Structure formats: structure tokens, C-alpha cells
Amino acid sequence: MRVKNLLLVAGTAFVALGAIEMPSVHAAPIPITNPSFEQPTLPKGSFTIENITGWSVINTGNPGVFNPSSTSFQSVPDGNQTLYSNSATVFQQLPATLAPNTTYTLRLQVGRRLDFTNFPGFTVELRAGNTVLASANQTMVPLPAPGKFVPLTLSFTTPSSVPQGQNLEIRLKSAGPQTNFDNVTLEAVSSNSVEDLADSYMRQAGLPTSAQLGEERWIEGACRLRVEKGWPGGSKNGECFYQPPTGWQIIDSEVKVLENRNGRGSYSTKIIAANGQVTINRQEIGNKWNLAINLALGDGNIEAKNKLELNRQKHQQYIATYAANENTFLLEATARAGAVQRSVIELDARVKLIRLW
Numbered sequence: 001m002r003v004k005n006l007l008l009v010a011g012t013a014f015v016a017l018g019a020i021e022m023p024s025v026h027a028a029p030i031p032i033t034n035p036s037f038e039q040p041t042l043p044k045g046s047f048t049i050e051n052i053t054g055w056s057v058i059n060t061g062n063p064g065v066f067n068p069s070s071t072s073f074q075s076v077p078d079g080n081q082t083l084y085s086n087s088a089t090v091f092q093q094l095p096a097t098l099a100p101n102t103t104y105t106l107r108l109q110v111g112r113r114l115d116f117t118n119f120p121g122f123t124v125e126l127r128a129g130n131t132v133l134a135s136a137n138q139t140m141v142p143l144p145a146p147g148k149f150v151p152l153t154l155s156f157t158t159p160s161s162v163p164q165g166q167n168l169e170i171r172l173k174s175a176g177p178q179t180n181f182d183n184v185t186l187e188a189v190s191s192n193s194v195e196d197l198a199d200s201y202m203r204q205a206g207l208p209t210s211a212q213l214g215e216e217r218w219i220e221g222a223c224r225l226r227v228e229k230g231w232p233g234g235s236k237n238g239e240c241f242y243q244p245p246t247g248w249q250i251i252d253s254e255v256k257v258l259e260n261r262n263g264r265g266s267y268s269t270k271i272i273a274a275n276g277q278v279t280i281n282r283q284e285i286g287n288k289w290n291l292a293i294n295l296a297l298g299d300g301n302i303e304a305k306n307k308l309e310l311n312r313q314k315h316q317q318y319i320a321t322y323a324a325n326e327n328t329f330l331l332e333a334t335a336r337a338g339a340v341q342r343s344v345i346e347l348d349a350r351v352k353l354i355r356l357w
């Protein structure tokens with residue numbers, strides 16, 4: 001049996017990267033002026049009207065900074081003071097501008113006064129320029145108990161392309177008397193850098209990158225076969241093999257008949273085990289994933305660790321779905337000549353591969 005083992009240009013080499021400087025992708029906090037409404041500083045029980053350091057006011061309705069006594073709140077989530085609004089919108093345009101492929105998470109606390117019977121409801125918006133990226137209202141949080149605050153989280157992920165120069169903006173609006181807000185934070189996590197970082201850890205651990213895992217590729221001309229039989233008739237067989245490089249599995253094939261003179265030739269294809277069985281060392285692959293995940297954990301890159309765990313799961317699914325002992329594509333052809341008719345069959349097969357490791 002003659003085995004034709006073509007070396008592929010396809011097997012993209014990956015380089016083990018030793019110790020390299022890794023960028024950190026901790027969530028980056030976006031600076032907000034006076035995020036906890038501690039400015040201007042007030043004595044207990046006092047409030048300002050439309051004087052909120054760093055924040056602007058639209059509409060009317062007595063918004064301001066409030067240092068509540070225990071008749072309003074036993075405590076506030078952060079510091080001593082909160083923002084209050086009796087219907088106005090309070091906003092802050094931030095120096096930071098909208099970035100692509102980024103998840104923004106706005107967090108704040110929404111409070112209900114002990115000494116106000118009604119909780120009027122509110123609207124919180126994260127904006128860029130004049131566009132509302134994400135908004136929330138009272139239906140998205142539990143009704144705060146009188147004298148208590150509840151946390152509110154608002155997230156938005158930008159696409160790969162966004163308009164330039166759009167300043168981020170936070171808007172807080174009460175639907176009436178009175179809603180209190182405190183401890184506003186905004187953070188950004190670039191999804192691009194998480195993917196890049198996860199790929200770096202995978203390369204360091206000797207794994208393909210996430211784009212390479214599950215990559216599918218057609219190998220043109222994997223098998224070319226020509227079988228001829230002429231005088232004095234009878235048949236002649238021919239065969240051709242193709243074996244993928246390590247880490248790749250055959251998942252499909254197509255045969256083009258270039259010539260079948262007098263229609264006397266025939267062919268068949270199958271996937272077989274030749275030159276030994278394919279062995280997927282699951283233990284070894286599992287160890288590589290553990291290494292990649294531990295590297296991410298050691299650097300404190302939780303987002304990259306989470307991404308790696310997803311990639312590992314995807315990888316295990318690929319192996320479970322595609323890994324088989326058949327590792328060789330076999331193309332067989334027979335030319336059958338008649339007493340006066342020559343037989344020539346010429347075939348060109350291509351093979352589709354998937355990268356498993």
C-alpha cells in the first residue's frame with residue numbers, strides 16, 4: 001500500500017512564547033467627578049438646590065446634594081451624602097469618549113426616603129453624544145424599602161465600529177418627589193484585549209489560538225489519480241491516499257472527474273485508518289488548558305480566564321464531535337477496458353479538514 005502523505009502549508013505554526021509581558025485587562029474605571037455626591041460638603045440634615053459639584057441640571061425640580069439625617073436614611077451606601085431629585089434630570093458629561101468593542105458597566109445605588117410615602121420611579125441613562133446606549137427605570141430593580149437603597153447595574157457593549165469623539169454621559173432623573181442616588185461608577189472592559197490576552201495564554205501553553213481551533217480548510221488537489229487500461233481489455237485498479245497533518249481531522253471530501261473515457265471507469269472514496277490510529281491525548285490537552293487558565297489566574301486576569309474556560313469547552317466539543325480513528329482519505333478507481341474500448345479515468349479530489357488541536 002503506497003501512502004501519499006502530503007505536507008500542508010495549512011498547519012500554521014504557533015510559537016511558544018516563554019515569559020512575556022502581558023497587558024492587564026482589569027476593568028478600567030472611567031473617572032467621574034463627585035460620583036458619591038459628597039461635594040459640596042454639608043452638615044447633617046442639609047441640602048443644596050441645583051448645586052451639585054461636577055454635575056449639571058436640566059428641567060426644574062429641585063435636585064441637589066443631601067446629607068440626610070436618620071429621619072430620611074439610617075445610612076447611605078457611600079460616604080455621608082446622596083443626590084436627591086424631585087423630578088429634574090441631573091447629568092454629567094465625562095471626558096472619556098465611546099470606544100469600539102468595549103463593555104461599559106454603570107453601577108449606582110437608588111434610594112427611597114423613609115419620610116416620603118411615595119416612591120415616584122426614576123430613569124437612569126448611559127449616553128454617548130445624543131445617543132442613549134442603555135437605560136433603566138424602577139421596573140428593573142426591586143422597590144427599595146423605605147429608608148433603603150438598592151443597587152442598579154446597566155451594561156452596554158459597543159460594536160467594532162463607533163462614531164469618533166462621542167463623550168460618555170450619565171443621566172439620573174426622578175419621576176417626581178423624590179428619588180435619591182449614590183455611588184455612581186462606570187467601568188470599561190475592552191473585549192478585543194480579552195480575546196488577545198486569552199490567545200496569548202493559549203500560545204504560551206502550546207495550544208492553537210481561538211481562531212485556529214475549529215478552523216475549517218479545504219485542501220485542493222489532496223489526491224490526483226489517473227488509471228488507464230487498454231488492449232487487450234480487462235480492468236486495472238489504482239488508489240491514492242491523503243493524510244492530514246497532526247491536529248487536523250478529515251470531515252468532508254469532493255471528487256472531480258477530469259476524464260472518464262468511454263464511461264468505463266469507476267471510483268469510490270472512504271475515510272480509513274492507515275499508518276496507525278489517531279491518538280488524541282486528552283490528558284495532555286487538558287493539562288495545556290489548565291496551564292493557560294492558571295497563567296491567566298496568576299496574572300489576575302479574570303476576564304481572560306473566563307474566556308479561556310469557554311474556549312476549553314468549545315475545544316472539548318470539537319474533539320468529541322470530530323475526533324475519530326479514521327485519519328486517511330482513500331480514493332480508489334478502476335479502469336475497465338472492453339475488447340476495443342480503452343478506459344481512462346482521471347480524478348482530482350479535495351478534502352476538508354477541521355483543526356482540533
Ligand SMILES: [Ca+2]
Pocket residue numbers: 036037038076077078079080081082182183
Ligand atoms: Ca455618597
